[in-house]
Amino acid sequence: MMIPLFFTRLYKRLSLPLTPISIARFFLIGGLTGLLFGCSLVNVEDHRSPLNSQVQEAVDNARATLEKDLGNAVPSLNVLIQTPTQTYFASSIAPGQQPLTPGTNFRFASATKNFTAAAVMKMYQDGWLNYKALITDLIPGTNQPYVPATPDWNIPNKRxxxxxxLLNHSAGVYDVDNDSVPGLNKESYVNYVLSRDSTHQFTAEEMLKPIIRYQLNYFDxxxxxxxSNTGYFILSRIIERVYSLKAGQAKTCTDYxxxxxxxxxxxxxxxIWFPYRANDVQMPQPSVASLIRRASGRQDGFGPVNMSGHVGEGNGYGTMASLNTYIRSLMKGENVLxxxxxxxxxxxxxxxxPTYGLGTSYRQNLGYGHNGAIAGYLMTMTYDPATDVSVIAMxxxxxxxxxxxxxxxxxKCFNSMYDAAYAARAALGFPGKP
Known part of the structure; x- marks a missing residue:
């Protein structure tokens, strides 16, 4: 029932020059002790238990299949799964690699959109905004619109x-991060700028300039x-404006x-963190660097990444344990919503x-959540209300x-991530791959 969020975009995206960010934006201290707010968030079953061994075997098989399909090594494939009674974790690794833990940090990319949607709907729930409103309408109780009433915000169909x-991608806002922009050698705006200056600090206004200049949009x-990543960048600015007015001082989306x-x-x-400054490029330890293997034989590893061009749509990082707690509690109505x-x-x-709601996608037998891809990382976080099972795969x-x-x-890499998630569910007796 659910189509891969990034597959139809992938073919177009990979026709562009291959830079770490150009592909990435298309489709995101020692074990649990690294969790800043306590290790009680996830109680992982002892790795020697029969059921955890079955999960480990399932993930091992998925990684072995991917290695065979690629004809090359796969550093690791990782799954955290929580059932109504227990949590299991498997890190399948190639020889010579170190296994990851539930507390290993990584960039979860477009899964950030689910957090942005949660933030918008928390503001709606608190009466701070109306998510049905036009972006030119006034913020409740103020004389300020949701987006600035200035020429540098005059995108097509603004009114x-x-x-x-914006939340369910039906606005038609052109994506200057995923799609090529006229005059930039068939590159997206974000890729073009970062390939020439990796330290550039992006702003919402500059991201909209090519849209306004060339009157770019997909449909009414x-x-x-x-x-559209750019649509979510606009949402981050709306969050910033609403929060600043409520707080009586300048605030950012990250602050909220x-x-x-x-x-x-x-x-x-x-x-879980959402960096917005160009110089905030490091993840805390422990973290895992990603790998991009190219046809030329070149291999690029990524850890530090400038996320200022991805605010609200792909700038988050955290751990599998923290993402599991988040998506599970959120979708059960036990978090902020x-x-x-x-x-x-x-x-x-x-x-x-009909499979994509407000920053939330649906996939049969995995449930609700979001996936992500950036700079060599692939991940998905899901919660299935039918079985009370949550899965994080990376x-x-x-x-x-x-x-x-x-x-x-x-x-093949993208599908193997889902194959591992389904296999882990099936190993525990839950419905697997449809």
Missing amino acids: TITIEQ PTKGYHY MYDHITGPASRVPLP LPQTVKLLQTDVSAAN LPMWDLTQGPNGDTTFG
Whole structure:
């Protein structure tokens, strides 16, 4: 039932020059003791238990199959799965590699969109905004619109786009991160800039300049579905403006995430971070560097990454344990959103794509959540209400050695992540791959 969020975008994306970010944006202290807010978040079953051994075997088999398909080594394939009674973790590794732990940090890329959607809907729940409103409407109780009433925000259809449409990708906002921009050698704006200055600090206004200059858009609002990172960058600016007005001082989207969604004062505090400065490129330890293998034989490893061009749509990092706690508690209505608000995340879909709601996708036998891909990382986080099972799967590698621009082997990597997640469920007696 669920189509891969990034597959239709992938073919287009990989036809562009292959830089670490160009592919990435297309489709995100020692074990659990690294969790900043305590190790009680996940109680992982002893690795010697029969059931955990079955999960480990399932993930080992998925990694072995991927290695055979690629004809090359796969550093690791990792799955954390929580059932109604227990949590299991498997890190399948190639010889000479160190296994990951549930507390290993990595970049979870577009899974950030689910957090951004949760933030918007928390503001809606608290009466701070109306997610059905036009982006040109006034923020409740103020004389300020959701987006600036200035020429550098005059994107096509500005006066008919709603916050809801940005959330479910039905606004038609052109994606200057994933798609090529006129005059930039068939590159996206973000790729073009970063390939020439990896330290560049992006702003929302500059991201909109090519859209305004060339009047770029996909369709009129509600007339289709087109995944748009830029649409979520706009949402991050809306969060920033609403929070700044409420706080009476300048705030960022990252400030709101920390203060209300993941930080110590939130309902479920978690060690999850959303860097927005170009110089904030390091993850805390322990972390795993990713790998991109190219047809030329070149291999690139990534750890530090400038995330300032991905605010609100792909700038998050954290651990498998923290993401599991987040998606499980959120989708059960036990985090910052009430059950009725969670239902909106899941069901307020566009007519053109009934499997994508408000920053939330659905995949049969895995449930609700989001996947992500950036700079060599692939991941998915899901919660299935039918079985009360949550799954986090992560592969810190892209293989681009086969197919047009590497799309064949990238697809194999992407699918193997889901194969491992389904296999782990099946190993524990739950419905697996449809």
